[in-house]
């Protein structure tokens with residue numbers, strides 16, 4: 001690693017007739033080689049074109065720039081390490097390309113900087129980019145989205161998750177965090193702590209109640225990130241207790257302000273056989289059953305407030321009582337297929353109300369009702385979203401092929417639909433345009449595997465190519 005001062009005026013390419021230049025002395029550090037200025041249109045040090053025009057934000061170090069950067073040329077200082085560094089274009093060619101929606105054959109993918117520029121045939125795109133990688137008999141896919149994880153709470157190594165094919169994680173139960181990552185690091189979006197009844201699940205098992213921070217107007221932003229002392233020692237926050245409608249609304253507002261992309265609630269009286277959370281409560285000194293539940297009026301207030309703020313609500317439910325509460329309050333999504341067998345009439349209501357269900361079937365495989373619930377929900381036309389509970393002991397830190405298999409066997413849907421549930425359908429609710437797809441202007445979050453993952457899921461756990469926001473993280477193709 002070396003760095004040098006570039007005292008030259010660095011001109012960036014004219015953007016829609018507006019020339020931007022940086023007349024400060026940007027300090028570059030670059031992985032061992034000096035950036036070589038070229039007159040080519042494809043050469044930038046800073047991704048002004050795609051970053052400013054195609055993404056809502058440009059993150060430089062700890063600052064976020066948006067359109068105002070256009071008004072203030074010359075004020076920008078950055079290093080290549082922490083800026084959105086553009087590489088030259090890259091044209092990936094493979095036998096198969098899944099764009100998040102459809103499977104194509106003999107297509108090429110043009111990436112420029114941190115975005116997808118175009119999908120087309122190699123012949124169509126060759127003129128735009130001469131940096132071609134032919135992956136051969138391989139399949140290009142969008143990076144997978146894990147919609148039910150506890151990365152932060154369980155101290156899961158984000159880089160491991162990324163290298164194993166997950167480019168975006170929705171952390172549902174953990175500290176309140178603004179969105180991070182997406183440029184060579186795991187894109188992490190959060191719900192903040194799980195809103196729950198006082199003394200209820202999950203803090204009755206895990207400790208770490210954040211409710212005092214959520215309700216204390218004096219609490220600093222830093223405060224909500226600080227580890228709280230839980231039953232198992234220092235631990236980040238997992239739950240936030242609310243008692244009243246007003247507390248519930250205030251907590252939702254607080255979490256959304258802090259960056260929550262979804263609000264999570266727990267409606268869990270405990271006692272389902274085979275559930276990971278039940279095993280903790282059996283035996284020595286577990287909390288007495290039934291665990292306290294939020295009353296309907298409080299759940300309704302949470303849903304109303306969240307919807308007013310433009311975010312959806314996902315509920316941890318595992319049996320009939322929690323499911324009924326969620327349906328009565330108009331909750332948008334279940335964070336799991338329920339563990340206990342659920343009444344058919346309730347599953348039908350879920351289908352009729354358009355409830356989406358995050359799968360997490362693998363980690364709940366000992367649950368009595370998991371198979372029947374999954375099969376029945378599928379038959380009723382419910383939309384599933386792929387989720388594997390990264391952070392639980394028994395699932396891998398990355399794409400979980402066993403989860404994909406379970407969905408396939410229990411729902412009878414196609415691999416294509418299952419991959420959609422882990423890409424485009426998962427991306428729809430996360431507020432980043434085109435996330436989970438490989439269409440024009442989508443984030444360049446890309447994986448590729450040798451062979452055909454539509455016939456065999458397992459290789460997805462060890463992708464041969466992982467690109468996050470245009471930055472290559474794994475590349476077994478170029479190494480050959």
Ligand SMILES: [Zn+2]
Pocket residue numbers: 148149150172173389
């Ligand atoms: Zn969970």
